[in-house]
Amino acid sequence: MALTQPRVPPATSTRPRIGVLGSFGGFNIGDEAILLCVLSCLRSHRPDARLVVFSRDAEHTRLHRPDADEVVHWEGVPQKPVLDALESLDLLVVGGGGFLYDGEARRYLRLVKAAQDRGVPTFAYAVGAGPLSEAADREAVRTVLSAMDEVVVRDEESHLVLEEVGVECEITVTADPALLLPREPFTEQMMLQEGLPTDTRLVGMSVREPGRAAEKLDEGDYHALLADVADFLTRRMDAHVVFVPMERQDVHHAHAVLSRMSAPDRGRILHNTYSPGEILGFMDHLDLVVGMRLHFVMFAALSGLPVLPLPYSGKVFDFARRMGAPALVGVAREQAGLMLAEVDRLWDEFPERRSVLEGRMRRLRELAGETCARCGVLLDRVDGVTATPGRIRHHHGEGA
Structure with a gap:
């Protein structure tokens, strides 16, 4: 070079x-x-x-x-x-x-x-x-x-x-840097401010918008599909469903799913603004998670929850595979039966699956730490040059 x-x-x-x-x-x-x-x-x-x-x-x-x-x-x-x-x-x-x-x-x-x-x-x-x-x-x-x-x-x-x-x-x-995110408490006061029940099971859900990173999503199709999943879980687990926006636009799509539920009174959407660590802490209040957003799924897995990823893209499919989650192949209405069967099995079998999930997440956190170590090696090498007057820098091209 x-x-x-x-x-x-x-x-x-x-x-x-x-x-x-x-x-x-x-x-x-x-x-x-x-x-x-x-x-x-x-x-x-x-x-x-x-x-x-x-x-x-x-x-x-x-x-x-x-x-x-x-x-x-x-x-x-x-x-x-x-x-x-x-x-x-x-x-x-x-x-x-x-x-x-x-x-x-x-x-x-x-x-x-x-x-x-x-x-x-x-x-x-x-x-x-x-x-x-x-x-x-x-x-x-x-x-x-x-x-x-x-x-x-x-x-x-x-x-x-x-x-x-x-x-x-x-x-x-390696693995996603956010696997090393510190957890912050999501307090009982926060739960009360959101109007969330604390005496019943809670299922977390994450939805997202179609776009350049999720071109294969059909908006009405997956809204209806997730409404079916949410209704099933309210009955199967006697639970309330909480939609967690990971981006501002997610609120619109959460409302769209909620409006298609047969039991919308058992659904809530988080409305206040929270730090990433607080969203990770919110997982402590949940019993099961179904999610599209990668980091929502990741936070649930870090918290040891039963989680069904909905792989709208390769990055979610890849993470689902690495964490040992059910390997669905997409998000489409014709998959409703398969998805309901998978989430039903997940709820029943999770006590046996928990140790596998925990072991895999430990390994992914180790890999996330490896990125930091590699960056540190490069920084030491660069700093070894720049720490003395007349630093030498790598040159990769001509002009600005």
Whole structure:
């Protein structure tokens, strides 16, 4: 790998400056959980580092992530301040999270390419990838990831996608960073504020919107399907169903499912705003979970709950396989009978399955920790160069 001429670091500080780029800014609870875990990893390895978060909503990130030393707004703003911030970095950590898909990948990777052109080392922190069919996104992924110092993905599905696109570097598979999220209490007072019963079984459900990351979903079809599942569980378990929005748009789809239930009076939607750790803590109040959102399913599995993932995409299918959950092949109305049979079996057999789930989740948490360790090795290598005057940086391309 070619090296640029030695550069004199800024005289203002000898602390390493580490940038973190992902889909941050309060748009998705799972992405915010990832940011918290990545910052925690970096801080544990280098307490003196200056952590710079590149956010799509800087105000939200400054308010909710006081552990970030700087926040740079990068979306829809003049690019010179963003490029100047990239220029000042000693390392850019990309991810985690699943933003490498059609229509999104090229936007994020434009910043990564700019960092690489300025000689900044780059590390893909357990990213997710796919679907990738658009030529511009495939080209961006192929060229930019191939030039990264290390590429770590969170699942085998992403590995296969990157190989098919033509990424020409070693790809390591670990697990999602949010598996290391610290739990925060979801108190009885919070339950009361949400109007949730505390004297009956509760089933958690997660729904999402169709879109570029979930193109195969038919909106009316899966609304009706999930209403059938919710009604079945209220009868089978004598339970109430609680819909947990992981993104703002999820509220609309939760209402759509609720309106199709034959027993809508036994359904609730969480309306207040909670931190990722509090949503993880909310799992302590649940008895069973049925979910589409990856991190909702993940939080349930971390909490040792019986969980039926609804695999609208490869990343959910892959996680379901790794946690040993029933392997449904999609979310469609014709699968209603199979889905009801699976959730019925899951409820009956979970006492025997619990130890398997717990063992698999321990292993996934270990793999999530491996990403942090790998990032630390790169940071040590970079810091070993940048700690002395006249730092040498990797150079991956020409121009800005």
